[in-house]
Amino acid sequence: MLRVEHVDAGYGDVQVLWDVSFNVAEKEFVVLVGANGAGKSTIMRTISSLVPLGGGQIWFEDRRLDLVKPYKIVEHGIAHVPEARQLFPDMSVLENLELGSLTPQAKARRKETLEWVFELFPRLKERRKQMAGTMSGGEQQMCAIARGLMSRPKLIMFDEPSLGLSPLLTQDIFRLALQIHGQGITILMVEQNVKQTLAICDRAYVLENGRVILEGKGVELLENQQVKQAFLGI
Amino acid sequence: MEVFIQTLVAGILIGGVYALIGLGMTLIMGVMRIINLAHGQLMMVAMYITFLLYEYLGLDPYYALLIAPPALFVLGVAIQKYLLNPLLEVDSIIPQNQILMTVGIGMVLTETMRFIFHSDYKSVKTSYSSATFMIGSICWNVPMVVAFGLAVLLTACLFLFLLKTDTGKSVRATAQNKDAALIMGINAEWITQLTYGLGAAMAAAGGTLLLPIYYLFPDVGAPFTLKAFIITVLGGMGSTVGAILGGLVLGVAESLGATYISMALKDAVGMVIFVLVLLFLPGGLKTLTKV
Numbered sequence: 001m002l003r004v005e006h007v008d009a010g011y012g013d014v015q016v017l018w019d020v021s022f023n024v025a026e027k028e029f030v031v032l033v034g035a036n037g038a039g040k041s042t043i044m045r046t047i048s049s050l051v052p053l054g055g056g057q058i059w060f061e062d063r064r065l066d067l068v069k070p071y072k073i074v075e076h077g078i079a080h081v082p083e084a085r086q087l088f089p090d091m092s093v094l095e096n097l098e099l100g101s102l103t104p105q106a107k108a109r110r111k112e113t114l115e116w117v118f119e120l121f122p123r124l125k126e127r128r129k130q131m132a133g134t135m136s137g138g139e140q141q142m143c144a145i146a147r148g149l150m151s152r153p154k155l156i157m158f159d160e161p162s163l164g165l166s167p168l169l170t171q172d173i174f175r176l177a178l179q180i181h182g183q184g185i186t187i188l189m190v191e192q193n194v195k196q197t198l199a200i201c202d203r204a205y206v207l208e209n210g211r212v213i214l215e216g217k218g219v220e221l222l223e224n225q226q227v228k229q230a231f232l233g234i
Numbered sequence: 235m236e237v238f239i240q241t242l243v244a245g246i247l248i249g250g251v252y253a254l255i256g257l258g259m260t261l262i263m264g265v266m267r268i269i270n271l272a273h274g275q276l277m278m279v280a281m282y283i284t285f286l287l288y289e290y291l292g293l294d295p296y297y298a299l300l301i302a303p304p305a306l307f308v309l310g311v312a313i314q315k316y317l318l319n320p321l322l323e324v325d326s327i328i329p330q331n332q333i334l335m336t337v338g339i340g341m342v343l344t345e346t347m348r349f350i351f352h353s354d355y356k357s358v359k360t361s362y363s364s365a366t367f368m369i370g371s372i373c374w375n376v377p378m379v380v381a382f383g384l385a386v387l388l389t390a391c392l393f394l395f396l397l398k399t400d401t402g403k404s405v406r407a408t409a410q411n412k413d414a415a416l417i418m419g420i421n422a423e424w425i426t427q428l429t430y431g432l433g434a435a436m437a438a439a440g441g442t443l444l445l446p447i448y449y450l451f452p453d454v455g456a457p458f459t460l461k462a463f464i465i466t467v468l469g470g471m472g473s474t475v476g477a478i479l480g481g482l483v484l485g486v487a488e489s490l491g492a493t494y495i496s497m498a499l500k501d502a503v504g505m506v507i508f509v510l511v512l513l514f515l516p517g518g519l520k521t522l523t524k525v
Contacts, residue, residue, distance in 0.1 A: 091403070091407065099403055099407050099418045
């Protein structure tokens with residue numbers, strides 16, 4: 001479904017990604033793990049065309065994604081739940097969700113999608129009139145995920161959904177991700193929370209200094225010596 | 235007491251038109267984070283359009299509201315598209331190149347109008363230009379009342395647009411978080427063009443409303459750029475509700491200054507308020523209104 005091929009990218013003169021390749025199949029739950037500064041968020045931003053490629057190609061369902069303008073990405077069926085939520089803080093929860101469904105197809109199904117999303121996140125229904133910026137971190141993360149779902153994506157990308165959340169809330173968010181995956185939506189997630197995400201995903205890639213150094217099934221990587229030493233402290 | 239109320243009425247009426255002009259600059263400030271220092275000059279261009287329509291076609295200035303603001307909308311979109319947005323692509327030593335560009339645009343507009351119309355003062359003398367009516371002992375100037383009413387109506391339309399339509403929400407979203415707006419599928423570049431166009435159109439509407447009571451010359455823009463800037467800062471740099479209050483405060487302050495201090499010091503009163511706000515209410519009226 002999504003193929004990232006030999007991608008180089010960076011900001012100005014600083015190259016962050018070096019020859020990164022990976023793929024995500026339909027209905028898969030794939031995780032990219034790595035330490036701070038490994039280039040995880042940059043990968044997400046290149047897929048969303050927010051960061052231009054220095055080399056390589058990105059394909060989504062037989063279309064070159066890296067030639068698409070940033071605001072057109074969502075029309076291809078990709079939702080991006082960005083790092084640190086990036087909600088519209090001075091707008092209500094409902095307005096944030098409405099802005100998630102601006103494409104013509106999503107707009108036509110807005111009412112129906114809202115009901116579905118409120119079912120997944122009953123908390124958001126209670127708070128739909130509240131300004132997004134005034135909610136707690138966990139609620140904001142839910143709102144960001146819900147906003148992504150509003151576009152009716154085939155693939156949803158989560159960038160560090162556990163950032164700044166308590167372990168309990170983090171578990172809630174991962175459970176929600178599994179629930180969304182269970183509804184047939186493909187997931188690409190970036191996380192620092194290595195142990196928990198490897199346990200729930202189908203496949204994972206390990207990034208280090210902007211390079212992919214390992215790939216495999218999540219549970220297998222959990223047993224991998226290199227992963228254990230680098231991330232799990234065993 | 236009567237004089238005081240009369241002064242207050244005059245201040246609020248002109249303040250409504252100031253608010254309309256200031257809102258345009260505030261909107262541009264909110265979305266693009268630049269101060270549009272060509273704002274009054276855009277208004278001046280609209281006033282000349284209205285003047286021409288009156289002079290050669292005999293069109294009433296209020297009908298020009300249907301022509302001058304749309305014309306300035308198109309001019310504004312073009313300015314953003316061809317002059318301001320390209321600057322974002324260029325690496326420069328000064329980060330605020332766009333603001334400098336607006337200064338240049340203002341100068342070009344002023345000198346172009348001076349070239350075409352010379353520096354002579356023009357005015358539109360309509361049958362109602364000096365018409366008044368009385369309510370109790372308070373005297374109401376007809377064109378000012380009409381200008382205020384239309385300014386309120388246009389402001390209400392703008393708010394409906396920003397609050398109720400998807401495009402309006404996209405404008406607010408782009409102002410609050412441009413990257414997130416892009417991810418949502420909002421064409422942020424078009425939103426900047428739309429916003430500058432709207433800002434220019436609002437300045438144009440303000441200018442057109444003022445023409446029956448104001449005189450017109452190529453340099454009339456600069457003081458209005460300053461007024462719009464004061465209103466934007468008073469309102470809290472990007473707050474639309476703040477800008478409306480800012481416009482009214484400025485109008486009333488000028489009016490009080492003209493009555494109780496000196497007509498010549500009218501504009502100075504606005505500047506004093508500006509300095510006081512910067513010193514004692516640095517967040518502007520937004521800190522009071524919260525929106």
